[in-house]
Each structure stands twice: as C-alpha cells, then as structure tokens.
Amino acid sequence: MTLNRRRLLGGGLTCAAAFATDATKAAGAVERPALPAADTFNCCAEVVGEASEDFGHIIHRRPRSVFRPSSAAEVGTAIRWAGDRGLKVAARGQGHSTYGRSMADGGVVIDMRGINTVRRVDADRIVVGAGATWREVLIAALTSGLTPPVLTNYLELSVGGTLAVGGIGGSTSRHGMQTDNVLEMDVVTGAGRELTCSPDLNPDLFDAVRGGLGQCAVITRATLRLVRAPERVRRFQLFYPDFKSLAADQRLVLEDGRFDQLQGAVLPDGTGGWRYQLDGAVYYDSDAAPDPNVLAGLSDQRGAAVISDLTYLDDAVAFAKLETLLRSNGQWSNPHPWWLTFLRGSNAERLAAGILQDLTNEDVGPFGRITYYPLLTGALRTPSVRMPDEDVAFPFNIIRFPPSNNMAKIDAMVARNRALYESVRSEGGVLYPVSAFPMTSGDWQDHFGPAWPRLRQAKKRYDPRHTLTPGYQVF
Structure with a gap:
C-alpha cells in the first residue's frame, strides 16, 4: 500500500514533518514516499500533546506523530513505515496507562479509537474493534440479553488495552481474566503483517498477545465470549x-x-x-x-x-x-x-x-x-x-x-x-x-517467569525490529 497524501489525510497521520525524508531507516528498508509537511495539519500540536500524556500524568514522552487509522490495513501501513525508519510505535486506546506505557518517544502513537465498531453479536460471542470501550461492548451485548463474563470496574477502558495486560474484575474468581474470555483476535504484528490468531490458529501469537504488553502485535479486532446477563x-x-x-x-x-x-x-x-x-x-x-x-x-x-x-x-x-x-x-x-x-x-x-x-x-x-x-x-x-x-x-x-x-x-x-x-x-x-x-528488562524476565522464553521467541518472530510498545522497556 502506498502512503500517499490522500491516504494520510484519511488515516490522520499528523505532524508529518517530523518524519522527513532523511529520517533514519532500517538497514535494507524499501524506500517509501515522503510524508507531507507539518503545516498541512492544524491540530498537530494538540494531538501530539495529548499523546505525550496519559492518565498517570507522571511520564511525558512526545511522539513525532499520531496516526489515527480506521482499518487494520492502515495500522499495518503505519507500522511498516515506522519500522523501515527505525521508529518505535505504540498503540493507544483511551490513554489510561499510569506510567507512559502507551507512549513512543520520538516515534509514532497509533490512536486506536477510530477502530471501535461493534461488528456483530451472536448467541455466545461478540466481535468488536479493539478501540471499543467495554461500556460500548456491554451495551451492544445487552441488546441480546448477554454480557461479557468479566467486566472491569471502570468501563471506559478499551478492549485492546485490557487484553494486553489481563483485565481483572469482580467475577474473575469464576470466569478468569478478560484475556481468558477472548476467542479470537485479528492483529497487526511488529513487521506490519495482518494475522488472525486463536487457540487453533497461530496459537503462539495468541498467547503472546494476551497479557503480552503489546510486545508482538497490535490488536485490531477481538471476538469475545458472552454469557447470559442477569437482570x-x-x-x-x-x-x-x-x-x-x-x-x-x-x-x-x-x-x-x-x-x-x-x-x-x-x-x-x-x-x-x-x-x-x-x-x-x-x-x-x-x-x-x-x-x-x-x-x-x-x-x-x-x-x-x-x-x-x-x-x-x-x-x-x-x-x-x-x-x-x-x-x-x-x-x-x-x-x-x-x-x-x-x-x-x-x-x-x-x-x-x-x-x-x-x-x-x-x-x-x-x-x-x-x-x-x-x-x-x-x-x-x-x-x-x-x-x-x-x-x-x-x-x-x-x-x-x-x-x-x-x-x-x-x-x-x-x-x-x-x-x-x-x-x-x-x-x-x-x-x-x-x-x-520503572521496570528493567531483567525485572520483566523475572515477572513473566515460565512464560518468558515463549514471549521472547514470539518477539523475535513477530517483531524482529523491536518496533512495538517501547514504554514497558521489556526488551
């Protein structure tokens, strides 16, 4: 896909002058078209400033640009473009992290709020964009008398955001984490590839993405389990x-x-x-x-x-x-x-x-x-x-x-x-x-324990240039 002017305007990649044609490129990267000048976008300072903060208001890291995609294909385009130039990428939902985890200092923040469509509700599942909030998911499910089995206390968190860390709620004793109730995910890897993963399809990626702190892929769509809702x-x-x-x-x-x-x-x-x-x-x-x-x-x-x-x-x-x-x-x-x-x-x-x-x-x-x-x-x-x-x-x-x-x-x-x-x-x-x-890479290795070798292998396979989610400092 060509990153032309029309596509950029439609997807919303702002503050584009930060990515001049002489930006650092990964070795052997394919040359891609230059981005338009910064003065093309009036909201540049406001949008970048918002992505420099999160709910914690403790860490401040200013990205070069913010990308607002409306599709998984556009997410892949942005990741490939940034990766070719050695730039880091962080996906951001509602910005409720508390220590800069969804920031990319000097890189690209992908604002996922535009990928929030509730695609369908079936008898036992719902398919939603990763930028949807759990409140939006719940309201859609309740129209069919259904609910996700686990809800966070605060429902304005994004689906993709909680699936990246776990997602705990008052009913976790009975139903596990929200990550235990996702049936399938569409993701874009750190190499910019669109893949579907589940327990049966790309299971190593499925396990690396659920609770994997965004280290291997950006979630774009999730199929979530539903149960009957009480009145x-x-x-x-x-x-x-x-x-x-x-x-x-x-x-x-x-x-x-x-x-x-x-x-x-x-x-x-x-x-x-x-x-x-x-x-x-x-x-x-x-x-x-x-x-x-x-x-x-x-x-x-x-x-x-x-x-x-x-x-x-x-x-x-x-x-x-x-x-x-x-x-x-x-x-x-x-x-x-x-x-x-x-x-x-x-x-x-x-x-x-x-x-x-x-x-x-x-x-x-x-x-x-x-x-x-x-x-x-x-x-x-x-x-x-x-x-x-x-x-x-x-x-x-x-x-x-x-x-x-x-x-x-x-x-x-x-x-x-x-x-x-x-x-x-x-x-x-x-x-x-x-x-x-703050956590060091060694701290994270200790944290993940037995799961660390699998996560490290998935990182090598799906994000070999270490493009994604630098805020955690896992690798």
Missing part, C-alpha cells in the same frame, strides 16, 4: 472494625461461593483512620430474589451496611459517578501513581497488614482506596498473565487519587511503589503490570 444486581457493602475481621469474612464467603462478584477495600475515613469494606454482589432476575441468608454468620458491623439493588447495567457503570466527581474537583487530571500486585494466599494477611501500618490517608487521597480481596486462581489460564502459584491469591492495590499535583510527593510515591514491589516480590507476590514505577 439485576444486589450489592452488599459491609464494613468491619479492623483488617483481621475483614480478611476472615472475605475468605469465608469466597470458600462458600456466596457472591457472583467479590471485592474489598481499605478506605480513608476522613479523620486519619481507615474503614474496612467487603463488597459482594449477587446476580438475579426479577422472578427469583437472592438468597436471604447470603450474609449469615458474617461479623460485619451490620448497622453500617449499604445494600443497593440496581439493574445490571446501572451497577456496571456505577464507577462513572466517582469519575464525574473527580473531574468536577480537578483530581481526575492529577497524577495517579497507582500500585497493583497479587499476593500469595498463604501470606497475604501478614504482608498486607505490615504495609497498611505504614500507609496514611494522605498516601491515597480522600477518594483513593487500598484494594484487597481474595480470588480463586483456577479460572486464570492466560500464560502471560502472572499469578502466585497457589489456589487463592489476593489483589492488593494502592489506588491513589492525590488531591494535588505536587511532583515531589508524586516522585516519592513512585519510589515507594518500587520499594513495595521489591518487598512483595521477595515473598512470592507478582505484579499486575499497570503500576506506576
């Missing part, structure tokens, strides 16, 4: 006087399988102390009420419990209320030095309690939280998504919403994230790779 959700937010009693009840309800969704958190109480919360949800239809004994035997402060009853859609989009609040007070645009890990079930309480002792309300902000809850690991099958090698693991996350953008404090939090990771890793914990702190 309603009864949500129970239970509160406890201390961490020990919260953890005990969490293990009890996990073992009993009482909830369709199970999560929990340690929340700032506004006075310098903490509130300990178990968050469980039961699905039901209007003709069959939930089991009235679902809370039997629990030791929560029952008078403080918050019980809500919502439609399935209203419950799924509830996080949007917090987003609206944080946008209104300016905290949505502050830095977000988040830290996300998984602890081994056998030592989770001890490790978490020790870390909690050293945290203050100021460490998370008035609207932040420390996420802590158990999940069963048996349903998690994606090779590149690491999990402690035990039947039960605990997501343990510091979800910070700092009330200011004081960068000295933010830098200290990032450094603290790194130190906390070292401590957790030494005790058998593993990273959920959306955290805000």
